[in-house]
Amino acid sequence: MGDPQAVAANDKAASIEEKQYLLRFNADTQSHLHVMDTEICMTNCPDKICTIFCPAEVYKWEEVRMHVGYEGCHECGSCRIGCPHQNIKWVYPKGGHGIVFRLG
Amino acid sequence: MPEKFDAIVVGAGPAGIACAYELAKAGVNVLLIERGEYPGSKNVMGGVLYRKMMEEIVPDFHKEAPLERPIVEQRFMMMDKSSAVTFSYKGMEWASEPFNNFTVLRAKFDQWFASKAVEKGALLLNETVVLECIVENGKVVGVRTDRPDGELRADVVVLADGVNSLLAKSLGFHKEFRPDEVALATMEVLKLDKKIIEDRFNLEEGQGCTIELFGDATKGILGTGFLYTNKDTLSIGVGTLLSGLIKHKIKPYELMEYVKTHPMIRPYIQNAEPQEYLAHLIPEGGYHSMPKVVAAGVLVVGDAAQLVNAIHREGSNMAMTSGRLAADTIVAAMGRGDFSEASLDEYRKKLMGSFVGQDLKKYKDATHHFDKFPQYFEQYIPMMNRAASQMLTVDGASKREKQKKIWRDIGPAKQKFKIARDLIRAWKVMK
Numbered sequence: 001m002g003d004p005q006a007v008a009a010n011d012k013a014a015s016i017e018e019k020q021y022l023l024r025f026n027a028d029t030q031s032h033l034h035v036m037d038t039e040i041c042m043t044n045c046p047d048k049i050c051t052i053f054c055p056a057e058v059y060k061w062e063e064v065r066m067h068v069g070y071e072g073c074h075e076c077g078s079c080r081i082g083c084p085h086q087n088i089k090w091v092y093p094k095g096g097h098g099i100v101f102r103l104g
Numbered sequence: 105m106p107e108k109f110d111a112i113v114v115g116a117g118p119a120g121i122a123c124a125y126e127l128a129k130a131g132v133n134v135l136l137i138e139r140g141e142y143p144g145s146k147n148v149m150g151g152v153l154y155r156k157m158m159e160e161i162v163p164d165f166h167k168e169a170p171l172e173r174p175i176v177e178q179r180f181m182m183m184d185k186s187s188a189v190t191f192s193y194k195g196m197e198w199a200s201e202p203f204n205n206f207t208v209l210r211a212k213f214d215q216w217f218a219s220k221a222v223e224k225g226a227l228l229l230n231e232t233v234v235l236e237c238i239v240e241n242g243k244v245v246g247v248r249t250d251r252p253d254g255e256l257r258a259d260v261v262v263l264a265d266g267v268n269s270l271l272a273k274s275l276g277f278h279k280e281f282r283p284d285e286v287a288l289a290t291m292e293v294l295k296l297d298k299k300i301i302e303d304r305f306n307l308e309e310g311q312g313c314t315i316e317l318f319g320d321a322t323k324g325i326l327g328t329g330f331l332y333t334n335k336d337t338l339s340i341g342v343g344t345l346l347s348g349l350i351k352h353k354i355k356p357y358e359l360m361e362y363v364k365t366h367p368m369i370r371p372y373i374q375n376a377e378p379q380e381y382l383a384h385l386i387p388e389g390g391y392h393s394m395p396k397v398v399a400a401g402v403l404v405v406g407d408a409a410q411l412v413n414a415i416h417r418e419g420s421n422m423a424m425t426s427g428r429l430a431a432d433t434i435v436a437a438m439g440r441g442d443f444s445e446a447s448l449d450e451y452r453k454k455l456m457g458s459f460v461g462q463d464l465k466k467y468k469d470a471t472h473h474f475d476k477f478p479q480y481f482e483q484y485i486p487m488m489n490r491a492a493s494q495m496l497t498v499d500g501a502s503k504r505e506k507q508k509k510i511w512r513d514i515g516p517a518k519q520k521f522k523i524a525r526d527l528i529r530a531w532k533v534m535k
Contacts, residue, residue: 014361016355019292022381047353053350055356076385078288084350093233095230095233098140101145101210103380
């Protein structure tokens with residue numbers, strides 16, 4: 001259906017990596033996000049739902065630990081509110097750091 | 105920088121800037137603190153700015169503010185998988201002064217609005233995070249920032265720190281929000297030639313259109329999508345309760361892609377080039393989720409006070425009005441030399457008496473209702489689409505036969521009774 005070229009153009013930013021590539025970040029050297037107890041993710045959290053609802057895919061489960069790619073964080077706060085175990089310590093990045101929206 | 109200010113406003117969004125602007129205009133020595141590189145650099149919204157509440161702060165703003173397009177048409181699409189029933193209102197009274205509303209891009213608009221507050225005499229401090237309020241003898245007397253020697257003092261502190269409002273939480277004004285009190289919205293700004301926008305959306309030069317998307321745009325989860333026209337970009341987004349994403353295990357950006365490739369949406373955005381991708385929370389708990397908004401030496405405004413009307417996608421207007429009312433209260437309190445909770449409570453009374461409090465009360469049970477009864481989005485919107493298709497498809501069946509079929513398709517009597525009950529329920533929470 002439709003013009004295949006147009007579909008291709010609309011699918012261009014389909015992956016999260018490509019969406020994140022559109023953004024400007026001034027990342028701090030230290031993370032503003034901390035999983036307080038990895039053991040909880042490991043044993044009590046089969047869904048690891050933060051890896052699904054985070055809009056920037058900041059959280060990635062790697063076998064035995066949660067990788068936190070804070071550099072790409074939109075600072076929305078979803079992980080702090082949505083973690084079923086209140087296991088994420090969430091503060092703002094240092095002044096002037098983090099995401100820099102240019103438009104929206 | 106002097107150590108003590110009359111007032112400190114934390115957060116340069118619509119609420120904070122409005123408050124700082126009004127205070128500076130009244131000659132108050134006010135400091136406006138922003139954690140981003142510039143005002144707007146952390147701020148996201150679909151993009152509708154309401155003329156009336158903005159004009160109450162900066163008269164004739166539309167002559168100089170960086171606005172995108174005045175909205176002359178508002179469409180509402182009730183979507184199924186490959187169809188939509190669309191309602192619309194278009195009126196030329198919105199195409200000229202005084203206008204109804206405009207689309208804006210927040211990074212541009214907030215910078216401009218903050219510059220107006222600075223013109224009035226507010227001091228803007230960017231790249232500064234407020235870590236906590238300084239409380240002495242039960243009264244907020246200033247803030248501690250992440251700058252070296254970061255203590256700043258004031259007679260009154262205004263918390264305009266947005267939806268997450270860590271500061272109001274640390275003062276005990278609210279508990280941590282639940283996933284069904286916030287919506288997670290993602291948005292993309294797509295570049296498209298002006299003329300193409302006007303052709304695709306049936307617009308005269310410079311005019312704008314908003315489309316709100318219901319139903320399949322969120323795969324039936326409680327929430328909405330939107331598609332707004334800017335000057336030479338489109339803003340497209342989708343937001344659902346965080347609890348809905350959790351329950352259905354859906355990735356927000358996959359929902360966004362679903363909307364972008366939906367057959368009802370794709371033709372509008374064909375060949376438009378993504379420029380920016382943004383995510384943000386919207387406070388949607390409404391009246392029941394409002395925190396305490398006043399205590400000795402402190403006021404809470406905007407998203408931090410949960411001032412959003414989710415049903416009418418209003419928020420920036422409520423933010424601005426709350427900022428203005430907070431400023432009025434502070435000026436009066438300065439006259440009395442009294443920053444006690446009782447004195448500042450005038451703000452809460454004014455707020456709840458204004459359209460902000462009235463509308464929050466009117467829709468106080470709406471979000472919860474539609475969350476609790478998902479059939480409105482999951483079943484009734486598709487049903488509406490099937491009925492429209494049935495009635496408008498000319499296939500030789502008589503209109504009476506078609507009506508009968510639509511009536512049969514709704515289901516047995518029990519189901520019809522259930523729908524009637526749901527419609528009454530919906531009326532009750534919306535009336």
